[in-house]
Amino acid sequence: xxxxxxxxxxxxxxxxxxxxxxxxxxxxxxxxxxxxxxxxxxxxxxxxxxxxxxxxxxxxxxxxxxxxxxxxxxxxxxxxxxxxxxxxxxxxxxxxxxxxxxxxxxxxxxxxxxxxxxxxxxxxxxxxxxxxxxxxxxxxxxxxxxxxxxxxxxxxxxxxxxxxxxxxxxxxxxxxxxxxxxxxxxxxxxxxxxxxxxxxxxxxxxxxxxxxxxxxxxxxxxxxxxxxxxxxxxxxxxxxxxxxxxxxxxxxxxxxxxxxxxxxxxxxxxxxxxxxxxxxxxxxxxxxxxxxxxxxxxxxxxxxxxxxxxxxxxxxxxxxxxxxxxxxxxxxxxxxxxxxxxxxxxxxxxxxxxxxxxxxxxxxxxxxxxxxxxxxxxxxxxxxxxxxxxxxxxxxxxxxxxxxxxxxxxxxxxxxxxxxxxxxxxxxxxxxxxxxxxxxxxxxxxxxxxxxxxxxxxxxxxxxxxxxxxxxxxxxxxxxxxxxxxxxxxxxxxxxxxxxxxxxxxxx
Numbered sequence: 001x002x003x004x005x006x007x008x009x010x011x012x013x014x015x016x017x018x019x020x021x022x023x024x025x026x027x028x029x030x031x032x033x034x035x036x037x038x039x040x041x042x043x044x045x046x047x048x049x050x051x052x053x054x055x056x057x058x059x060x061x062x063x064x065x066x067x068x069x070x071x072x073x074x075x076x077x078x079x080x081x082x083x084x085x086x087x088x089x090x091x092x093x094x095x096x097x098x099x100x101x102x103x104x105x106x107x108x109x110x111x112x113x114x115x116x117x118x119x120x121x122x123x124x125x126x127x128x129x130x131x132x133x134x135x136x137x138x139x140x141x142x143x144x145x146x147x148x149x150x151x152x153x154x155x156x157x158x159x160x161x162x163x164x165x166x167x168x169x170x171x172x173x174x175x176x177x178x179x180x181x182x183x184x185x186x187x188x189x190x191x192x193x194x195x196x197x198x199x200x201x202x203x204x205x206x207x208x209x210x211x212x213x214x215x216x217x218x219x220x221x222x223x224x225x226x227x228x229x230x231x232x233x234x235x236x237x238x239x240x241x242x243x244x245x246x247x248x249x250x251x252x253x254x255x256x257x258x259x260x261x262x263x264x265x266x267x268x269x270x271x272x273x274x275x276x277x278x279x280x281x282x283x284x285x286x287x288x289x290x291x292x293x294x295x296x297x298x299x300x301x302x303x304x305x306x307x308x309x310x311x312x313x314x315x316x317x318x319x320x321x322x323x324x325x326x327x328x329x330x331x332x333x334x335x336x337x338x339x340x341x342x343x344x345x346x347x348x349x350x351x352x353x354x355x356x357x358x359x360x361x362x363x364x365x366x367x368x369x370x371x372x373x374x375x376x377x378x379x380x381x382x383x384x385x386x387x388x389x390x391x392x393x394x395x396x397x398x399x400x401x402x403x404x405x406x407x408x409x410x411x412x413x414x415x416x417x418x419x420x421x422x423x424x425x426x427x428x429x430x431x432x433x434x435x436x437x438x439x440x441x442x443x444x445x446x447x448x449x450x451x452x453x454x455x456x457x458x459x460x461x462x463x464x465x466x467x468x469x470x471x472x473x474x475x476x477x478x479x480x481x482x483x484x485x486x487x488x489x490x491x492x493x494x495x496x497x498x499x500x501x502x503x504x505x506x507x508x
Contacts, residue, residue, distance in 0.1 A: 099118070269330075298360055
């Protein structure tokens with residue numbers, strides 16, 4: 001054996017193909033910039049300035065093209081290792097592109113930090129806002145604001161796979177890191193076909209919601225919306241984002257529109273793979289799915305608790321109390337963040353239940369953020385099994401999901417994720433509260449907890465100044481930076497960020 005062959009492998013050598021990663025990020029930025037054509041159309045109709053959209057369109061396309069070409073690699077060279085970096089960087093780059101229109105618009109967002117906050121909140125479908133005066137912004141910029149949520153809802157990388165078919169050997173890993181939930185379900189043998197079907201279901205449901213809201217407005221103007229509001233609210237409903245062009249959110253519309261939106265929030269919080277199977281004729285797929293049944297049961301239980309609290313502390317009546325409770329629980333648990341009332345003024349018990357709802361989320365494969373129902377089910381089932389085996393150690397008790405045994409790795413992953421999620425939330429809340437204290441900003445401990453929960457869970461509104469009818473505009477910029485980081489971490493679902501922070505990922 002030669003000395004060269006016997007030599008140990010060199011340490012410190014980069015293991016990640018930065019060229020392939022940069023190429024994919026450039027490709028995403030290049031094509032994502034074309035989405036600015038939509039608000040340009042709105043600006044033309046309203047006679048508003050085109051500069052806030054034309055400038056980032058041209059600049060984003062040029063930068064993306066340059067990054068794609070100058071990297072010396074192809075986007076379909078992305079492997080499993082590059083997938084982690086590509087997804088993480090793509091979300092940062094998307095928010096950078098999305099921030100430019102806010103800066104050029106001339107509304108009440110003037111600093112880059114606030115513009116980046118709003119754009120990150122949009123693409124991650126968080127819905128937290130620094131717009132203190134929504135009316136200072138043009139209809140085109142508010143359209144762009146809702147569109148960023150719709151694009152981010154199903155995922156910009158999933159869209160790239162669906163349209164461009166450039167996934168490379170790391171395509172499965174890309175879909176896995178992009179799609180919310182512990183596992184990305186393949187609907188077809190071909191990855192591109194799966195991505196196309198997911199986006200097709202998403203598009204069709206969005207179109208149905210637009211028509212429903214618009215027709216309601218045509219038949220009963222006091223209850224429905226005009227076409228502009230129907231489109232923007234459909235974007236932020238199906239993405240479970242929650243941005244509204246109205247300063248008072250959904251409170252500005254009648255109960256019929258609120259009911260329609262509530263139904264579609266429930267749909268958006270369910271698995272889109274489940275809706276695809278339902279559309280293919282398997283009508284019993286949803287009722288037989290264990291996660292979906294648990295999801296509906298949690299929504300009903302939390303709505304009942306909040307309804308009882310409202311019934312005891314307000315004069316809304318039975319229908320009003322339970323109706324408002326159901327809407328707000330659905331909105332916050334699915335991480336949409338709409339408000340039909342200023343729930344920050346509700347009784348402390350109701351607020352505590354709403355706070356708890358922020359940690360649940362929707363089903364895996366939905367556009368919801370937060371922990372997800374399936375992880376909670378698996379963690380509880382694993383804990384129950386541990387208790388039973390402690391009493392009967394000779395028993396073999398597999399955990400089952402929809403009648404199928406669950407892998408031990410999935411059980412451990414669900415428990416680990418919940419633990420890491422709660423630790424990250426706690427650190428974020430402490431950081432926000434510490435910054436507020438050092439800067440002399442009036443922020444209560446519960447307000448800081450809600451701010452951390454609502455950003456890492458991609459929920460949106462908080463309480464106090466950041467309540468559903470307020471904004472985060474007055475928060476210190478350092479606290480906003482922490483919340484931007486939490487939004488990004490929450491949308492990536494922790495693991496890719498933690499992987500990128502390890503030396504073993506980058507070097508060999």
